[in-house]
Amino acid sequence: MSAAPRRLALVTGASAGLGVDFARACAARGHDLVLTARRRERLTALAAELASPEITVQVLPADLSAPEGVATLLHGLEAHGLSPDLLINNAGYSRTDAFLVSPWAELAGELEVLVHAPLRLAHALAPAMVRRGHGRILNVASLAGLLPATAGDTLYGPAKGFLIQQSRGLHLELRGTGVHVSALCPGYTLTEFHDANGTRAAVSTAYPRAMWMSAETVVAAGLAGVEANRPVVIPGRLNRLMALVARLTPSRLALRMVAGHARRLET
Numbered sequence: 001m002s003a004a005p006r007r008l009a010l011v012t013g014a015s016a017g018l019g020v021d022f023a024r025a026c027a028a029r030g031h032d033l034v035l036t037a038r039r040r041e042r043l044t045a046l047a048a049e050l051a052s053p054e055i056t057v058q059v060l061p062a063d064l065s066a067p068e069g070v071a072t073l074l075h076g077l078e079a080h081g082l083s084p085d086l087l088i089n090n091a092g093y094s095r096t097d098a099f100l101v102s103p104w105a106e107l108a109g110e111l112e113v114l115v116h117a118p119l120r121l122a123h124a125l126a127p128a129m130v131r132r133g134h135g136r137i138l139n140v141a142s143l144a145g146l147l148p149a150t151a152g153d154t155l156y157g158p159a160k161g162f163l164i165q166q167s168r169g170l171h172l173e174l175r176g177t178g179v180h181v182s183a184l185c186p187g188y189t190l191t192e193f194h195d196a197n198g199t200r201a202a203v204s205t206a207y208p209r210a211m212w213m214s215a216e217t218v219v220a221a222g223l224a225g226v227e228a229n230r231p232v233v234i235p236g237r238l239n240r241l242m243a244l245v246a247r248l249t250p251s252r253l254a255l256r257m258v259a260g261h262a263r264r265l266e267t
Contacts, residue, residue, distance in 0.1 A: 007085040008086070009031040009033055009085070010033075010036070010086070011035055012036050012037070012064060015039045018140060018218060019090045025219050025220065026086065026088075030055070031085075032055060032057070032058075033057045034058045034077065037061065037091065038062070038063045040061040062076070064117040065113050067112065070117050073121070083125070084125055085132070085135055089139045089140060089163075092140065094156035095107075110155055114160065114163065115163065118163060122181075126174065129178075130178070133178040136226045137179065138222055139167045139181070141164045142157070143187040146247070147243075148251065160185075164183045168232065171229070180227065181229075184222035184226075185233065185239070185243070187236060188213070190215060221235035
């Protein structure tokens, strides 16, 4: 009797935040790993933590905010003969500067990470998954993608909304192939995300502890959701309630509500 095939997971944005927890969870499930992000030293440290006689870990640094970033990553995969069975499009960040005062190069870099990279990686890697009759694509979106955008959030939320809708479409397109596609939409999560964009103090004081989820819980929900082939995964009852309210509330009123949310963060 032949052994079960070894599965290979590619985690983008694996140097911090949810990416680290996704990598740890995949290793715990017996997946070999490819880790990518900009910071080689962090990837190398995580690889040393996770590698074992049973788990191989390959580090392929790439800056996905650069136009050539995805091509660099795909070239590295090809050069090492690696074809992932699980693609976790986790890389992402948000900016808090107003749209009109932000240099276009910085906005373009954010779009490269949030939109271009996950789509191009899925486009490049899904065909081999289809041929094998097995694959998983988990796009880490956000609850923000299901809510109206506000001042100061003119790019991140809308980009995540696009990713959610594209994930839904690809989910339907690959139905029956053995390849699952899900968009993970977490709300406030205890990671480095808000440290990176400088909003940690504001969000920590504006919202109670009950609104926050652990990274481990969010990761477990995402992996379970894509395994079950759920097109959209919203971890946490409160987050699901917020998404439902946003969907049922008239758009003008919903916009007014999230505008109040934005003002709360400014105080």
